Amino acid sequence: MPGLPQVPDDPPPFLGTWRRIYVAVLIYLCVLIVVFYLFTRAYR
Amino acid sequence: MRALDWIVLVTSLVSIVLYGLYRARGSNTVDRYLLAGRTMPWYAMALSIMATQASAVTFISTTGQSYVDGMRFVQAYFGLPIAMVVICATVVPAFARARVYTAYEYLEQRFDTKTRALASVIFLCQRGLSAGITIYAPAIVLSIILGWPERATTMLVGATVVTYTVIGGIKAVTWSDVQQMGIICLGLVAALVTVVVLLPSSVSFGDAVFLAGAAGRLNAVTTNFDWNDRFNIWSGLIGSTFLFLSYFGCDQSQVQRYLTGRSISESRLSLLFNAVAKIPMQFFILFIGAMVFVFHVFVQPPVLFQHAELARIERMEAFQPVAQQYSRAFDDRQKAALALVEAHRAGDRAAAARRAGEYRMAQEGIDQARTRAAELVEQTGGEKGFSDTNYIFLSFVTRYLPAGLVGLVIAVVLAATMSASSGEINSLATVSVIDLYKRYFRRGASDRHYLLASRWATLFWGAYAVAFAGWGKKLGSLIVAVNVVGSLFYGSLLGCFVLAFGFRRVRGTAAFLGMLAGEAVVFWIFFFRNISYLWYNVIGCVVVVGTALAITYLAPRATFATPRTQPPG
Numbered sequence: 001m002p003g004l005p006q007v008p009d010d011p012p013p014f015l016g017t018w019r020r021i022y023v024a025v026l027i028y029l030c031v032l033i034v035v036f037y038l039f040t041r042a043y044r
Numbered sequence: 045m046r047a048l049d050w051i052v053l054v055t056s057l058v059s060i061v062l063y064g065l066y067r068a069r070g071s072n073t074v075d076r077y078l079l080a081g082r083t084m085p086w087y088a089m090a091l092s093i094m095a096t097q098a099s100a101v102t103f104i105s106t107t108g109q110s111y112v113d114g115m116r117f118v119q120a121y122f123g124l125p126i127a128m129v130v131i132c133a134t135v136v137p138a139f140a141r142a143r144v145y146t147a148y149e150y151l152e153q154r155f156d157t158k159t160r161a162l163a164s165v166i167f168l169c170q171r172g173l174s175a176g177i178t179i180y181a182p183a184i185v186l187s188i189i190l191g192w193p194e195r196a197t198t199m200l201v202g203a204t205v206v207t208y209t210v211i212g213g214i215k216a217v218t219w220s221d222v223q224q225m226g227i228i229c230l231g232l233v234a235a236l237v238t239v240v241v242l243l244p245s246s247v248s249f250g251d252a253v254f255l256a257g258a259a260g261r262l263n264a265v266t267t268n269f270d271w272n273d274r275f276n277i278w279s280g281l282i283g284s285t286f287l288f289l290s291y292f293g294c295d296q297s298q299v300q301r302y303l304t305g306r307s308i309s310e311s312r313l314s315l316l317f318n319a320v321a322k323i324p325m326q327f328f329i330l331f332i333g334a335m336v337f338v339f340h341v342f343v344q345p346p347v348l349f350q351h352a353e354l355a356r357i358e359r360m361e362a363f364q365p366v367a368q369q370y371s372r373a374f375d376d377r378q379k380a381a382l383a384l385v386e387a388h389r390a391g392d393r394a395a396a397a398r399r400a401g402e403y404r405m406a407q408e409g410i411d412q413a414r415t416r417a418a419e420l421v422e423q424t425g426g427e428k429g430f431s432d433t434n435y436i437f438l439s440f441v442t443r444y445l446p447a448g449l450v451g452l453v454i455a456v457v458l459a460a461t462m463s464a465s466s467g468e469i470n471s472l473a474t475v476s477v478i479d480l481y482k483r484y485f486r487r488g489a490s491d492r493h494y495l496l497a498s499r500w501a502t503l504f505w506g507a508y509a510v511a512f513a514g515w516g517k518k519l520g521s522l523i524v525a526v527n528v529v530g531s532l533f534y535g536s537l538l539g540c541f542v543l544a545f546g547f548r549r550v551r552g553t554a555a556f557l558g559m560l561a562g563e564a565v566v567f568w569i570f571f572f573r574n575i576s577y578l579w580y581n582v583i584g585c586v587v588v589v590g591t592a593l594a595i596t597y598l599a600p601r602a603t604f605a606t607p608r609t610q611p612p613g
Binding site for chain 1: 267
């Protein structure tokens, strides 16, 4: 059984670095939780 | 089911299966069969990962969960973006550079053979049981729609899935998932639009949302901390982060998806897409359940949504007072709801508060009647811990959706099941062949031999999943059952990978003993303590890491100093 080939590690398609993309995802999560919390309070 | 429903159902399923098999042609080597030759683009992997999670269980069970318990289940996904970021930064590049077929193969490179073998066996136990639940879910659909016995339909779905998976491999699974996500999105939007359109003309969409909130069905975020409470923001952020770290970092059924990527970046993008899209999607599905609840504020639902059990207890004398209590409570709730809407529109806060109290009291009456009916089911030979949560959405679909849409929703449920099951069975076969058969039973055989072994292993795990189907219904809500089963094993697997990536001094024997200790503690908690399953992952992981570190730093060095082994070439 032949070994697997190595795959390349390209830069991200936007925001320049992966670190910035990770930060953007975590900020998005915070915004989502705040929106859901306000939604819950509004209809409690 | 009307003729149009059958046409939509058959057309959807046949096109999905044929498209998947068409894209899978040429899967005639082990790396093409198990890893698609590492040629998949990010969007195909992303949609495949999403479709696997959005299995039949998602439609059947999540909507029912929202109907009875509100939307707080969405918090169980708050840890997903955090977990995805961690996995993209650490696990994805490590696995890609290690050039492994399975996550557990990496453990041998890092630790030793016994740690790899133990992790593989834990995965096989856990995923094998989950595969049974996955196949069982659509049997509920067919038993309601066609009146077939659940066992027979489980066998039928299982046989279809096995045939499809044996022929297609991971490439067929992935490309059929892509098509399924389109149908899933279409089905979701159609279901929500239909339930809103079916509301009484005097009740607007805004009124419906208000009524859902007044009944506690829009509780998307709950901030109270309680170890016994399954879903709150704390168990969501902490517990589910560990669950998803385990699921996407250590579970071969997911790892195998992003190992098919043609670059590390493509694999990362596929996971980050899920980090962004999964929570809104889950919110949307739960919202449909909340709207189905409001629909049934104005259209009386059956006392129990499991028709067969309801028909059985309806003939009993003891059921009559239950039915009367239920009807009275329904009438009271409907009147209170209309009065509440009026007061809300008029801006009369005092009247609204009073009507809201009446509305909730009537809801309690309905809940009590349903609980009494469920007790009757249990007392008269029905299953212990009877729950009809999984039947709520399908009952709505089959009774109230127009021709064509019923077929579409059932196609979505069946197609998603076939995809999720085929992915699970495919990964079980991969671990069986790569981590156990090739490593311990038949080294150095030809590629063709391992390809054939993979197909036989797929057949075996399909039969195993069918044999264990139905076990999940004893655990209540299917969506929760899947996560409970996973959480029994995930903490230990995660702990082992945390050791692999984060603690360079830890050796194989310490990791091995840590995993055994982690499993022992988690099973003890499961049987003897009442703690939400989301915490199992945290506890299991902490015990594994703590035990391994204690052995590494406290035990005499010669006692557990296992030399690192190299995998066979």
